[in-house]
Amino acid sequence: MPNTPSASPLRPALFLDRDGVLNEDKGYVHRWEDFHWIEGAKEAVVAFNRAGWLVIVVTNQSGIGRGYYTEADMHALHAHMCQDLLEVGGRIDAFYHAPQHPDAKLDAYRHPDPPDRKPNPGMIVKALAEWPINREASILVGDKPSDLEAALRAGIRAVLFPGGNLKTFLEAEALLA
Numbered sequence: 001m002p003n004t005p006s007a008s009p010l011r012p013a014l015f016l017d018r019d020g021v022l023n024e025d026k027g028y029v030h031r032w033e034d035f036h037w038i039e040g041a042k043e044a045v046v047a048f049n050r051a052g053w054l055v056i057v058v059t060n061q062s063g064i065g066r067g068y069y070t071e072a073d074m075h076a077l078h079a080h081m082c083q084d085l086l087e088v089g090g091r092i093d094a095f096y097h098a099p100q101h102p103d104a105k106l107d108a109y110r111h112p113d114p115p116d117r118k119p120n121p122g123m124i125v126k127a128l129a130e131w132p133i134n135r136e137a138s139i140l141v142g143d144k145p146s147d148l149e150a151a152l153r154a155g156i157r158a159v160l161f162p163g164g165n166l167k168t169f170l171e172a173e174a175l176l177a
Contacts, residue, residue, distance in 0.1 A: 014139060017057075021141055030077055035080070045092065054131055065101045065105065067105040093131070096126060100116065100117055119146040120150060123150070143161045
C-alpha cells in the first residue's frame with residue numbers, strides 16, 4: 001500500500017466494486033484472458049482521475065478461499081488491469097480484496113462473518129484510514145445490494161449500477177461532468 005502523508009489534503013474517492021462494475025461478471029474471473037472491461041469503465045476511471053479523485057477497488061474474492069485460484073492469480077489480474085488503464089491515461093490508486101468466506105474450502109480463509117467481506121465495511125474502512133479521503137464527497141458504485149450496504153455502514157454514499165455503459169451511467173447520475 002502506498003504511503004500517504006497525513007498532511008495531504010483530503011480528496012474524494014470513487015470506490016468501485018470489480019466484477020459487474022469494472023468487468024463483466026462471468027463468475028470467479030481471475031485470468032486476464034477471461035477479463036472483459038464493462039463498456040465505458042476505462043473511460044470513467046480516466047475521467048475521475050482527471051477530476052482529482054482517488055479511484056479505489058473494493059472486491060469480494062471468495063474464489064480464493066474456495067480454492068479456485070490464488071491471491072497471486074488475483075494480483076496478476078489486477079496488474080494487467082493497471083497496465084491496460086495506464087495505456088489510456090488512467091490508474092487505480094488501490095485495490096482491497098476480501099478472500100474470506102464462511103464456507104471457504106481453505107481454513108485460512110474461513111470466517112463466520114468476515115469483517116472485510118461486503119456487506120461488511122472493512123475494506124472501505126481500511127481505505128479511509130490509509131488514504132486522505134473526504135468521506136462526505138466520496139461514493140461507491142456497486143452492482144449488488146451488499147456493495148451498497150457496505151458503503152452505508154462505512155458512511156459513504158452509494159449507487160447501484162444496473163449494467164450498461166459505466167461512464168454514461170455516472171454522467172446520468174450527475175457524478176461525472
